[in-house]
Amino acid sequence: MPIWDAQRNPMQAWWDGSGWALSNGERSVRVSIHATAPGSDTFAVPGYFRSVTSGNELEGELRYSIDKETGEASYVGAFARQKNGLLGPYFFETGDAFTAKRQVIRLSEGTIENVVGSTLLIGQEPPQLVSTALPAGVYQFGIRAVNLAGDSALQLAELRVDTAGAQPQPYRSRSLSFVTLQPAGWLVKETVGTVTFTPDDLSAVKAQVGVIPLERLGSVGRRPLEQILPALLDVLSTDEQVSNVQPGRSSATTLAGHPARRLDYTYLRADSGPISGSLVAFIDPAREQLFVSISEAPTGTLAEEQAALDLVRDNLKLLPEMFLNRAYSNRTMGFSLSYNDYWQVIEQPAGGDVFFYTPTGDAALRVQERLGKRQPTPQDNDAQLFIYTEDWLRQQPGLKITRPTDVRLSGLPGRQLTYSFQDEEGKVFEGSVIAVSTRDGRVYILNSELDTSSSERDLLQSDLQTMLNSFTVVAPDASPVPLPGEDWLIYENRELHFAVAYQGIFEVTEDLGDPEFRMVRFSYQDLVGIEIGVVPLAPDVLPSSGTADRLVRERIKLLRAAHPDMQTGTMADMELGGIPARGISYGWYDEAIATPGTGGEIEGSILAAPTPYGFAYIVNIYLPTMLTGDAPVDANVVPYLLGTFTPLLEGLQPVGQSEAMGRLVRFYLNARLGVRMAVPRAWRLLEEGARIVWVGTDEIGRPMPAYQLELALLGQEAPLSPEEMDAILGQSIEKALEMEESALRPLRDIGEPTDARLAGLQGRGTSFLAVHGGNELIQARYVILQNEQGALYLVDTWIPVSLPQAQKEAMMRVLDSLELGGE
Structure with missing residues (x-):
């Protein structure tokens, strides 16, 4: 099939040296466009939408109708890719972002490649598609023809765009x-x-x-x-x-x-x-x-x-810096910035707070350091903004807050919101709150505020912006791996998706040649060896304990081939960086290392931790049963090193059967408490007297302390009235907060109880927003129930606000399966 018959179908094209750009009125970004159908006047700008509310990113396109005579473009609508693969309407919110998808033609191959372009924030009106002049230079211009079989041909001419009349x-x-x-x-x-x-x-x-x-x-x-x-x-x-x-x-x-x-x-x-x-x-x-x-x-x-x-x-x-003539550095909090010499500083480094303010009190900047999560996400920064707002700003009269938007500070991605309020004297204050997080778990909150009636408003606003721009975090790219001691170093390997700390006397050897088993060895002479490797998993392989057992047996078989006299223990449950794993111990006698009084036994263990990302971690540890007294290491180095193991999983997406694995459940029965339920197989169980706690897990099986379901049998009572239930519910919540005072803190007043129904029983319940562990925003719900036999149950759930919808639904399915009071 011919691609194009130029003699029978002659074609000509003209180009005026301009391109296309999207504009929000303040900024423009260059884009690629294509007709939605052959001969159509409607053109699409491909790209990605990011919701300011949820942070979710969707592939889609903006569509415009272009008048072929005038070249003017009219907005038609926005469309996002749905789960069924089709395009459906997308409705903007102010503050949403659109990232252009640019098309690049590789001239040598004649192929098209989609490349991520620039990002444009969307205001109250849709962005405009406008014609824009291109810079001077040599361009390839022409026609690309594609037949029904997908074959293509290019005919290009080299053109020079001259902007001699345009001035820099x-x-x-x-x-x-x-x-x-x-x-x-x-x-x-x-x-x-x-x-x-x-x-x-x-x-x-x-x-x-x-x-x-x-x-x-x-x-x-x-x-x-x-x-x-x-x-x-x-x-x-x-x-x-x-x-x-x-x-x-x-x-x-x-x-x-x-x-x-x-x-x-x-x-x-x-x-x-x-x-x-x-x-x-x-x-x-x-x-x-x-x-x-x-x-x-x-x-x-x-x-x-x-x-x-x-x-x-x-x-x-x-340019001369006439005003910003002081440098502030705080080693305790790990940051520095420049500020004007007429600003004053109050330090509270023990509390992680530093205040910069003008003597007249019409402008201020507060820098606060908090403990956050290692390897944070944008949702974690949003949670920090919300927590700070609830703690420090919510009481201001007439407070108005914008939705968070992206920002960068000291090279770190963060989130920012702005606000305004009017005080008792009628003064209007405007401010912003920025949250940025480092990989090693430091959170910096920067709250700038300005009295809009100040006679120096423009100057102070410039001061605040320059202070924010000069804000510098010490070691912004610090590793998320904790260091056990001063003589320890950090090893990171993004390709193998892990990081770990190790003692400086260890030799590090990378063996990455075999794609079926890429491995890093940490060793001291021939005495101690810790091998951490990655093996690929097929998309149809579940990240299950059975898979882990198979991987361990395969490694044991290879070891046994080299050491036929090797003895092994029993397969057992283990963990690696919080990931469920399976492992087995082994040992053999090595005459080469035998000395009087020490023997020659080598002992070790192999463990495997499958993940839903198409690979599994394999760890092999070996060392002599008895180390000589002059050796600078001992057996304790192994748990210390593995205790720092940190999976590096940012940006990875589950593959294959991971979703099916996440839906596997087990049926739980506690006859003594009268509890029946079905829970995800990966969840962790804690039983303590008349109390049961199920701790939910993330996508790789690590426990999430802020994601849990607790059931407690409070005893037997005569039928209780709603008022009596409310009193017991309030006492139970108060007791729970006292027990968890370092972990759970309500952000707002706990509301009045309302009627509730759960496990087929009537009761009373209440919900409230809380902070868990100082950095996790959760929705807590406490319900008290009584069955016909008088048994009184307390059921409480903690669900992180940023939890993916699938995991929230998993909690709902568990609650739907719950039965209380049965024989």
């Missing part, structure tokens, strides 16, 4: 305190500490200006500038898309009027090929920071792009 625009960065010129038609993206100029979101051409506090560089920041630049280049090598980074010539130069050093370099980028660039930097001792300029482009087009790149670098000028 001045650009000023308030946060980084510099000015320069922006090439005509180029885009600018400013993040914390970095401003990037580029012809397009997807272009490999960029001029980047950055400011790095010397404190963030640690010991590297104390080296001479000639040694700092190669260290910055090493960071480039950590990018998975980058390889073969080669430093080039190093020379003296100037930047923004300051003596500086330049380092040329080249590297290979997976999606762009060879890249050539240069890095120029100088140390600003007054501001205690490194000022950096980076220019780079594909090697083949560097000569054409050099003028635009030089335009940004050669016109850089620093």
Whole structure:
């Protein structure tokens, strides 16, 4: 089947050198469009919607009708991909985000690749689709034909877009305190500490200006500038898309009027090929920071792009920081920032609080450090915002709060809300609360507030923004692995999805050549070995105990082939980083290590922990039964090391039969308490006298203390009135809060009890919002029930607000299966 017969079907196309962009009135992002059907006037902008309310992301598209004569676009609607795979209407909320999906044609293969583009926040009105001028350069323009079999052909012409009449625009960065010129038609993206100029979101051409506090560089920041630049280049090598980074010539130069050093370099980028660039930097001792300029482009087009790149670098000028002349650093709380010398500071580091305020009290910034979760999610930051608001702002009269939006602070993703209220004197205050979390479990809350009637409102607002922009967290990328001691180091392997701490005397060896078993060995000489590996699981394999048993037996078989006299124990339940596992111990005699008084026995164990993500962790431990007295390690090193094992599962999605595994249940019967129920097989059980507690688990089987169901038999009573039930219910809740005072704290007043029905019984119940463990927002419900025989039961449930809907439904199914008072 021919792809296209150009003689029988001649075609011509014209292009005016413009492209398409979405605009919210304040910012625009470039997009790709395609007709919804051949010959249609309706065009789709593909991308991803993110709900400001739930944080969920959905694939979809925006549709516009384009007048082919005038080129004007009219909004038609938004559509998101439904569970059935079809597109359905999507209704915006103010603050939702849309991330464009750009189409890239690989000329060498003639294939189309979808690439994530820039993100646009949506206001009260839908974004507009507008025609926009493109920057000067050489473009490939033409026609791509695709037949019904999916075969395609390209016919392209090389065109040059000339914007000689367009003038570069001045650009000023308030946060980084510099000015320069922006090439005509180029885009600018400013993040914390970095401003990037580029012809397009997807272009490999960029001029980047950055400011790095010397404190963030640690010991590297104390080296001479000639040694700092190669260290910055090493960071480039950590990018998975980058390889073969080669430093080039190093020379003296100037930047923004300051003596500086330049380092040329080249590297290979997976999606762009060879890249050539240069890095120029100088140390600003007054501001205690490194000022950096980076220019780079594909090697083949560097000569054409050099003028635009030089335009940004050669016109850089620093702005004087006239007001922000003090640097504040708090080692206890792990942060620093710059502030105006007329601001005052009150420290309460023991309570994790620092207050910055003006003497007149018309502006303030509070920085609070809290204990959060390791490896936090955006939902965890939302919970911290809600908890802070309930604790400190809810009592303000006429409080108005916006929904949280994304923000970045000190290079960390966070969430931000704004608010306003009017005090008793009629003054209107406006403020914001930002929550950012580090991987090692630190949460920083920054609450800025301003009296809108202040005569210095603009100045103070600028001060607050600059203080926020200068906020710097010590070690923002700190590992989530806990350190048992000072002589311990941290090993992380994102590819194998785990991190662990180990003693510095251990040798670390990676064996990643076999895709069926990739492994890392931590060893001391030939005495102690701890091997942690990953094996793939087929999509149809359940992450069950049976799978774990099979994996353990396979490893034991390999060991036995090398040690025929090996003895093994009995398969037993174990855990690895909270993940349910199965394991077995083994041992053999090794004459080579036998010495008088110590013997030559080797003992060890193998355990397997399957996950729903298509792989299982395998751990093998071996060491002599008796270690010599002069050995710097002992058997205790093993539980210490494995106790730090941390799964790294961010961004992974369950595969295959994981959903079916999550629905497996077991039937529970406690005849003494008269309880029957069906619970998920992975849930953990605690039985204590007349009390039963089921602790729910996450998707890999780790217990979640804030997700639980508790049943307690309170005794036998004569039939109780609703008032008597309410009194007992109140006493039970009060007692529970006293027992859990360090773990459970109501955020609002507990409401009056209402009628409730559960397990076929009538009773009374109440619900309230609470904080568990200081960082988990939960919905708590307590119900008291009495059966015909007079048995009185208390049933309470804790359900995290951020829990996925499937797990919330699992709790509902458990409650539906509950039977109380049977024989």
